[in-house]
Amino acid sequence: MTERISIHDSIAIDSLRRQRRVDPHRIARMRRVFYKKLEGSEAAIDELPVEVREAFAERIDFHPLRLEQRIDSASDGATKLVFVTAAGARVESVLLRPETGRTALCISSQVGCAANCDFCATGKMGFQANLSVGEMIDQVVQAAQLVAHEGRRVRNIVLMGMGEPFHNERAVDEALATLLGAEGFHHPASRVLISTVGIPEAMLRCARRFPDVGQALSLHAVRQDVREQIIPLARKHPVSELRETIASLNAIQSRTVMIEYLMLAGLNDSMADAAELVRFLDGLRVHVNLIPYNAIDDAPQLVGSTREVRDTFAHALKSAGLTTTIRYSMGADIEAACGQLVQRLDRESSRRPDET
Numbered sequence: 001m002t003e004r005i006s007i008h009d010s011i012a013i014d015s016l017r018r019q020r021r022v023d024p025h026r027i028a029r030m031r032r033v034f035y036k037k038l039e040g041s042e043a044a045i046d047e048l049p050v051e052v053r054e055a056f057a058e059r060i061d062f063h064p065l066r067l068e069q070r071i072d073s074a075s076d077g078a079t080k081l082v083f084v085t086a087a088g089a090r091v092e093s094v095l096l097r098p099e100t101g102r103t104a105l106c107i108s109s110q111v112g113c114a115a116n117c118d119f120c121a122t123g124k125m126g127f128q129a130n131l132s133v134g135e136m137i138d139q140v141v142q143a144a145q146l147v148a149h150e151g152r153r154v155r156n157i158v159l160m161g162m163g164e165p166f167h168n169e170r171a172v173d174e175a176l177a178t179l180l181g182a183e184g185f186h187h188p189a190s191r192v193l194i195s196t197v198g199i200p201e202a203m204l205r206c207a208r209r210f211p212d213v214g215q216a217l218s219l220h221a222v223r224q225d226v227r228e229q230i231i232p233l234a235r236k237h238p239v240s241e242l243r244e245t246i247a248s249l250n251a252i253q254s255r256t257v258m259i260e261y262l263m264l265a266g267l268n269d270s271m272a273d274a275a276e277l278v279r280f281l282d283g284l285r286v287h288v289n290l291i292p293y294n295a296i297d298d299a300p301q302l303v304g305s306t307r308e309v310r311d312t313f314a315h316a317l318k319s320a321g322l323t324t325t326i327r328y329s330m331g332a333d334i335e336a337a338c339g340q341l342v343q344r345l346d347r348e349s350s351r352r353p354d355e356t
């Protein structure tokens with residue numbers, strides 16, 4: 001059987017086009033219908049000349065992912081989508097539809113993650129595989145098709161799901177090019193955000209190539225010992241290096257850098273921690289996002305800060321002139337913390353029948 005080629009693999013599609021002597025404009029139309037109009041694969045194929053439709057339909061794989069489960073939050077507009085790759089691995093995406101109406105989609109870049117952050121269910125899975133460009137883009141295609149039926153469009157796309165995007169840098173780079181490119185989704189770069197635990201060289205390369213794509217740094221602590229305790233990768237890139245990286249991003253990009261700060265009781269949430277954070281960020285163009293902690297089974301030692309502590313911490317940062325928000329945590333009832341649901345489903349499917 002002839003190997004199928006991904007709709008997202010423009011080089012392979014172009015070679016098929018040349019083989020079949022198809023006008024490039026017809027391919028551009030096929031892509032437009034698929035990516036921008038979200039009309040599905042059949043409508044996309046119908047944009048091609050009649051005599052090649054069957055051949056293209058047989059050869060092109062429009063969906064490298066199979067949607068296994070869709071779980072809608074009963075309490076807010078969050079929906080978790082669990083996809084299965086051709087290799088049988090599960091990945092998740094999260095759709096957020098806050099009351100403001102701005103639909104956001106969080107996508108994954110890897111199956112599992114090698115970074116092994118202490119607070120993260122995906123990290124506890126270990127690294128399993130990098131997602132391909134097609135597997136990343138298909139999360140966007142399928143989610144966008146889903147919300148299109150509700151009369152919505154995906155406004156913001158964040159790479160904040162399973163995986164450290166810069167550990168899969170080349171594929172992420174190509175996926176961003178497809179998301180932003182005129183032949184792809186043509187999504188505004190200003191509405192794309194990539195979140196990293198802090199890999200300086202890759203952050204700078206990304207900022208140079210995509211200056212309008214936002215970056216979020218999962219900082220979580222400015223005391224080196226505390227950061228190393230919860231993020232093993234911190235040993236490789238000390239906080240002083242991260243500070244220099246943020247300054248360099250500020251020089252390259254007009255966008256502010258998002259500083260993600262998970263609020264953990266007794267670890268990073270004291271007034272002294274707030275003062276250190278203020279000192280650390282002094283002179284940088286940043287926006288601090290304080291994140292309530294979604295507890296995971298594998299890290300019983302970590303406890304989220306109370307609401308009162310979060311508010312006091314936020315007040316201290318704001319008083320020092322830092323733009324600060326507290327992230328409203330959506331989808332708590334659908335295990336919206338990154339990797340939580342996939343980890344449970346993987347455990348369930350690997351359990352022997354007599355254990356159920």
Ligand code: SF4
Nearest residue numbers: 113115117120123163
């Ligand atoms: S927080 Fe991000 S980088 Fe850390 S283990 Fe989880 S997915 Fe990986």
